[in-house]
Amino acid sequence: NAGVTxxxxxxxxxxxxxxxxxxxxxxxxEYMYWxxxxxxxxxxxxxxxxxxxxxxxxEVPDGYNVSRLKKQNFLLGLESAAPSQTSVYFCASTNRxxxxxHFGDGTRLSIL
Amino acid sequence: GQNIDQPxxxxxxxxxxxxxxxxxxxxGFNGLFWYQQHAGxxxxxxxxxxxxxxxEKGRFSSFLSRSKGYSYLLLxxxxxxxxxxxxxxVRGAGGSYIPTFGRGTSLIVxx
Numbered sequence: 001n002a003g004v005t006x007x008x009x010x011x012x013x014x015x016x017x018x019x020x021x022x023x024x025x026x027x028x029x030e031y032m033y034w035x036x037x038x039x040x041x042x043x044x045x046x047x048x049x050x051x052x053x054x055x056x057x058x059e060v061p062d063g064y065n066v067s068r069l070k071k072q073n074f075l076l077g078l079e080s081a082a083p084s085q086t087s088v089y090f091c092a093s094t095n096r097x098x099x100x101x102h103f104g105d106g107t108r109l110s111i112l
Numbered sequence: 113g114q115n116i117d118q119p120x121x122x123x124x125x126x127x128x129x130x131x132x133x134x135x136x137x138x139x140g141f142n143g144l145f146w147y148q149q150h151a152g153x154x155x156x157x158x159x160x161x162x163x164x165x166x167x168e169k170g171r172f173s174s175f176l177s178r179s180k181g182y183s184y185l186l187l188x189x190x191x192x193x194x195x196x197x198x199x200x201x202v203r204g205a206g207g208s209y210i211p212t213f214g215r216g217t218s219l220i221v222x223x
Contacts, residue, residue, distance in 0.1 A: 031209055040120075042199065042215035043155070050209075058210075090154060096209060100145055100157035 002026055006091050006104035013081045013111045021076040021107050023091030031094045032074040033058075033101065034066060036087040043090065049074055081111045114138040116214035118200050123220045124190055132185045132198050132217045140205020146174050146185045147199040149216070155199055158185070187219075195221045 004025045013019060023032065030051050035043040045058030049068040063085060065077045074093075078085060088108050092101040115137045124130040136144070143162040147155035159167055161176035161183060173186040187194055197218050201211040 033210075035213075040215065043201075043213040045210065045212075048210060094209060098143055098160055098162060100147075100160060101155075101211070103154035103156070105154050 004091055004093055004102050004104040006089075006107050008107060009105065010108045011110070013078075013109065015081060015083060015111060017081050017111075018077070018079050019081065020078075021089055021091075021109075023074045023076070023093075023104055025072055025074075025091075025093040025102070027093065027095075027102065028071070029093035029095050029102075030071075031096075032068065033092045034064070034074065034076045035090045035092065036060065036085075037090060037106075038087050046076065046089075083111050085109065086111045114202060114204055114212040116200055116202055116212060118198075118214040118217045120215070121218045121220070123222060126190055126192060126221055126223050128190050129186065129188050130190060130219065132187070132200075132219065134183045134185070134200035134214060136181050136183070136200070136202045136214075138181075138202050138204045138212070141178060142203040142205060142209075144174075144176055144183050145201040145203070145211060146183075147201065149197045149199060151196070158198075190221050192221050192223065195219060 007022045033048040034046040047066040052071040091104040094101045117135045146158040149155040159174035171188045176183045197216040199216045200214040203211045
């Protein structure tokens with residue numbers, strides 16, 4: 001049982017480039033989330049989804065877009081990468097009720 | 113909105129007991145989670161409290177007081193492997209199950 005899988009694990013981009021981060025979960029979870037984690041800032045919510053075909057903005061959505069075309073996948077896109085988006089990105093999923101979030105291993109993204 | 117406060121860093125000695133506090137101010141309350149995160153790794157679930165009182169799981173316990181907006185994570189018989197960041201997350205009102213995370217407490221365990 002893989003749980004939550006994020007690809008890629010590492011990436012270096014130049015300013016202005018675009019890329020997509022993929023999150024896949026095999027637990028049939030309804031809810032999926034994208035966070036960024038910066039030193040001293042904790043986990044900040046970028047976007048989330050409450051089901052297939054739905055997305056919503058979190059605390060820090062600017063510069064990012066998301067899509068949830070299939071229940072098991074949640075994609076995070078950077079259209080024009082900026083150095084301020086250098087961070088570690090975590091995807092998480094959960095079901096309704098009192099269940100905890102399951103996190104992927106993270107994507108370490110550096111933008112030069 | 114929600115505001116969650118945890119100490120930034122704590123140190124303790126192997127074999128000792130340490131208490132990590134979390135205070136919160138939220139619009140509604142639907143549960144509080146504690147996660148452990150080792151450096152360079154993903155957060156992993158430790159405990160969940162939705163009612164007042166103490167939840168015990170082996171060496172780890174978590175306490176909640178909803179009236180005081182307060183929780184703590186108690187770690188007993190500390191081991192070197194307990195050196196990690198501990199994240200408090202509060203789920204507010206509403207049906208979107210969106211937790212808000214505190215900034216985390218970095219625990220350093222010394223021999």
